[in-house]
Amino acid sequence: MAIIPADFELPLQLHPVKLSDMFSLNGVSKRFGSFTALHPLDVAFREGETSVLIGPSGCGKSTLLKLMIGLLKPDSGTIHFNNQPISPTNIQILRHQMGYVIQEGGLFPHLSVEQNITVMARHLDWSISDIRQRLADLSALTQFPENLWSRYPLQLSGGQRQRVSLMRALMLDPKVLLLDEPLGALDPMIRADLQQDLKEIFNQLEKTVVLVTHDMGEASFFGNEIILMRQGKIVQKGTIKTLVNQPTDPFVKDFIQAQRQVTVIEGNNP
Amino acid sequence: MSRHSLIRFCFVALAVPLFATRPTDDPIVVGSKKFTESVILGEIIMQTVQQTSFEAIHRRELGGTRVLWNALQGGDIHIYPEYTGTIRKEILAGVAMDSGMAALREALRTQGIGMLSSLGFNNTYALGMLTRTADTLHINKISDLKRFPDLVLGFTNEFMDRSDGWPGLKQVYQLPHTNVRGLDHDLAYRGLANGNIHVIDVYSTDAEIDYYQLKILEDDLMYFPEYQAVILYRLNLDSNAPEVISDLKMLLGTIDASAMSQLNSQVKLERKPESIVAAKWINETFGVTPTIEVKSRWQRIWQHTLEHLFLVTIALGAAILLALPLGIWSAYHTKTGQGILAVVGIIQTIPSLALLVFMIPLLGIGGLPAIFALFLYGLLPIVRNTYTGLKSIEPGIQESATALGLPWLSVLWKIDLPLASRAILAGIKTSAVICIGTATLGALIGAGGYGQPILTGIRLDNMGLILEGAIPAAVMALAVQGLFELSERWLVPRGLRLKRSD
Numbered sequence: 001m002a003i004i005p006a007d008f009e010l011p012l013q014l015h016p017v018k019l020s021d022m023f024s025l026n027g028v029s030k031r032f033g034s035f036t037a038l039h040p041l042d043v044a045f046r047e048g049e050t051s052v053l054i055g056p057s058g059c060g061k062s063t064l065l066k067l068m069i070g071l072l073k074p075d076s077g078t079i080h081f082n083n084q085p086i087s088p089t090n091i092q093i094l095r096h097q098m099g100y101v102i103q104e105g106g107l108f109p110h111l112s113v114e115q116n117i118t119v120m121a122r123h124l125d126w127s128i129s130d131i132r133q134r135l136a137d138l139s140a141l142t143q144f145p146e147n148l149w150s151r152y153p154l155q156l157s158g159g160q161r162q163r164v165s166l167m168r169a170l171m172l173d174p175k176v177l178l179l180d181e182p183l184g185a186l187d188p189m190i191r192a193d194l195q196q197d198l199k200e201i202f203n204q205l206e207k208t209v210v211l212v213t214h215d216m217g218e219a220s221f222f223g224n225e226i227i228l229m230r231q232g233k234i235v236q237k238g239t240i241k242t243l244v245n246q247p248t249d250p251f252v253k254d255f256i257q258a259q260r261q262v263t264v265i266e267g268n269n270p
Numbered sequence: 271m272s273r274h275s276l277i278r279f280c281f282v283a284l285a286v287p288l289f290a291t292r293p294t295d296d297p298i299v300v301g302s303k304k305f306t307e308s309v310i311l312g313e314i315i316m317q318t319v320q321q322t323s324f325e326a327i328h329r330r331e332l333g334g335t336r337v338l339w340n341a342l343q344g345g346d347i348h349i350y351p352e353y354t355g356t357i358r359k360e361i362l363a364g365v366a367m368d369s370g371m372a373a374l375r376e377a378l379r380t381q382g383i384g385m386l387s388s389l390g391f392n393n394t395y396a397l398g399m400l401t402r403t404a405d406t407l408h409i410n411k412i413s414d415l416k417r418f419p420d421l422v423l424g425f426t427n428e429f430m431d432r433s434d435g436w437p438g439l440k441q442v443y444q445l446p447h448t449n450v451r452g453l454d455h456d457l458a459y460r461g462l463a464n465g466n467i468h469v470i471d472v473y474s475t476d477a478e479i480d481y482y483q484l485k486i487l488e489d490d491l492m493y494f495p496e497y498q499a500v501i502l503y504r505l506n507l508d509s510n511a512p513e514v515i516s517d518l519k520m521l522l523g524t525i526d527a528s529a530m531s532q533l534n535s536q537v538k539l540e541r542k543p544e545s546i547v548a549a550k551w552i553n554e555t556f557g558v559t560p561t562i563e564v565k566s567r568w569q570r571i572w573q574h575t576l577e578h579l580f581l582v583t584i585a586l587g588a589a590i591l592l593a594l595p596l597g598i599w600s601a602y603h604t605k606t607g608q609g610i611l612a613v614v615g616i617i618q619t620i621p622s623l624a625l626l627v628f629m630i631p632l633l634g635i636g637g638l639p640a641i642f643a644l645f646l647y648g649l650l651p652i653v654r655n656t657y658t659g660l661k662s663i664e665p666g667i668q669e670s671a672t673a674l675g676l677p678w679l680s681v682l683w684k685i686d687l688p689l690a691s692r693a694i695l696a697g698i699k700t701s702a703v704i705c706i707g708t709a710t711l712g713a714l715i716g717a718g719g720y721g722q723p724i725l726t727g728i729r730l731d732n733m734g735l736i737l738e739g740a741i742p743a744a745v746m747a748l749a750v751q752g753l754f755e756l757s758e759r760w761l762v763p764r765g766l767r768l769k770r771s772d
Contacts, residue, residue: 071672095673103666
C-alpha cells in the first residue's frame, strides 16, 4: 500500500490519470431534473486503498458511487477505471472487476444463497468445480456457514444477508469493492461485529475499497482517506486526523462535532 | 385492397389453420334475430333448404337488425327472415322510395340483396281484446271502439310515446277514451285476463294472442305500418343455387298471422324446441318430414364447453403474447409506457356489446370477431400487472443485478420476470376469468359457447336453459382460477413464497 502524506493533494488538473489511480473522475457532474446532485468535481481513488465517502444525506455520496459503477451516466466529465474511460459500451465488462454492495444487500429474493452468489459466474460459464471452490473460499473468508447455502434471503438474518451480498460482490475476484452503507441497516451489536470482520477482510484482500457512510466513527474505523461531501461538492479530503486538526471549512468541524455528540449520548445510555 | 379488407385478410390468414376443419363445400347459412319468431322462421327456412341438394346451417339468435343485415351483406349468412317495415325504416332509412313491395325490392336489388314476397303475415302493432268481450260488444275493427268511450286501454310505455303509437292512433280514429294507462306488457295481459283492462297493444303474432284467446281488431283505416314477413337473400343465390330459391318460394303466403302466433306459442309457452316446431309445421303443410337432430342436454353442454374453451384459449393466448411485451416495455420506458397503459385502459371502457358490434364490419360474425374482442379485453389486466409487478421490484435489487455486469436481457429473464411472476400470473388469471365471463356475449354475434343457452333462456324466459349456460361458465371460471393458483407453485420461485424468518 502506498504511503502518502495526509495533506498530500493530487494535481489532478495537470495529470488527470495517474497509474496508481484505480478510479479517476474529472469534471463529473450530475443533475436530477432541477436538483443538482453533484457539481463538477475531480476526485481519484488510489489502488489498494480504502476510501470513505461521508456526508449528510443528499450530499451526493451515493450518486458518486453509482456513477463509478455506471448505474448513472454523468452529465459532464469523464470517469476512468483502471486507466480506461468508462463508456456505455465497455461498462458491462468493466463491472466484472467491480463488486457492489448496498445497504439492504440487494439480494435476489427468488434465488438461494448459492444461486445469488454464483449467478454471474454461471452466466460466464465457469466450471462447476471452479464455482464450488470459489464459494467455499468465500464462505471461509466471510465466516458464512456452508449449511446455509441453500437458504433463501428471507430466511437469513440481516448480518448474514450482508455477508452473502459481500460474497456475491467478491465472486469474480474484482479489483475494487464499492460499498454503499453496507452496515446501515443492521442493529448495533451485529454492526460492530461485521465492521470488525469487514476490516479484516479488506486487509486480507488488499483491494481498492470505496465505502459510503454517514457515520464518522465508521469512516475513521475503515478509511485511510476520508472524503467529506456536502450539497454535491467535496468539502475536504484527508485522514481523520487532518479533518479533526486542520478543518478547511467550518462545516467539517460542525459535522465531526455533531457526530461526536451522538456518540456521547449513546455512551451514556446503559 | 381497402384497409378494412386488409385487416380482415390478416385475421383470416391467422385464423385459417384454426378453422381448417371446415368443409370446403360451403353450406347455405341461414341467420335469425334474437327473438322467437325470427328463430322459428330461420329454422323453417333452413329445413326447407335442406330438402334441396344443398347443405344448410342455421346461425340462430345472431342479434338485432344491424348484425343480421351486415352479416348478409358481408356474406357470413346467405338468407334471413326480415319485415318490410324494418327494411323501410331501419335498413334503408333515408333512401327515398315509393310505397309498395316493388319499390322496396328494387331498392334492395341495388345492394345485391333479393327479397321474396310475404310469407303470409303482417307482424305489426295491433289492438287486442278478449274474444269474449269483443264478441259481446260486437267489436271487430278499431273504429268500433269509438262507440265505447268507457273502455279501459292499457298500453306499453313505448306504444304510449311513439308518434306512430297511441297519439297518432287516437287522432286518426278520433278515439274518445280518457282512461289510458301505460304499463308493462306482461302486466297488461294479466290486467286483461282479470277484467281491469279491456284493450291492449300487441304484436299481431304474439304467442299470448292464442293463449289468452285474444281478438285482433282490424286496422280498418290502415293506420299501422306494414311489417310483412319476407325472406331476404343474397342475389348470387339466384345463379348459384336456383333450386334453393325456388323451394323457398313454396313458403310464400303459407303462414298467416294466427298460424305464426300458434308457432310462437308452441315455443314460448309450451317450451318446445324451435327445430321441432318448425319440422312439425313443414310436415303438416308440405307432407315431407325434415330430419332434425335434437341434442341431449349433456351433448349441448359439451358442445358449448368446446366452443367456449376455443374462444377463451385463443383470445387469452393472443392477449398474453402481446400484453407481456407491452407491459415490459411500459415498465422500462415510462413515457411511451404511460401512453400504452392509457390506450389499453380506454379499450377496456368500450362497452363489450358495442365492441362486438364494431367488429362485425371488419371481421364478420362468428368466432373471429368474438375472439378479437375478447383479446382486446384481455390486454389490460396483463399489461397493468406486468407493469406494476416490474415497477414494484426494489430499485436496489435491479441495480445490484445490473452492477454485477449481467446484460439487460439476462436481468429481465433471470431477475425481473421471476420477481414479477406472481403479479403477472395474477394479471393473466384476472384476464382469463374476465374472458370466460365476457365470452358468453359472443353468442350475440354467432360465436356460440355458454352464451347460447343463456341467450335462448332469456328469450324464452326459461330458467333451466339460462342455468345450462350460467353454471358451466361459473364452473369454468372457478376451475381456471384454481388451475392458476396451482400453477403458482410451479411458476412463482420458491424464495418468493417463503415467510420472513426474522
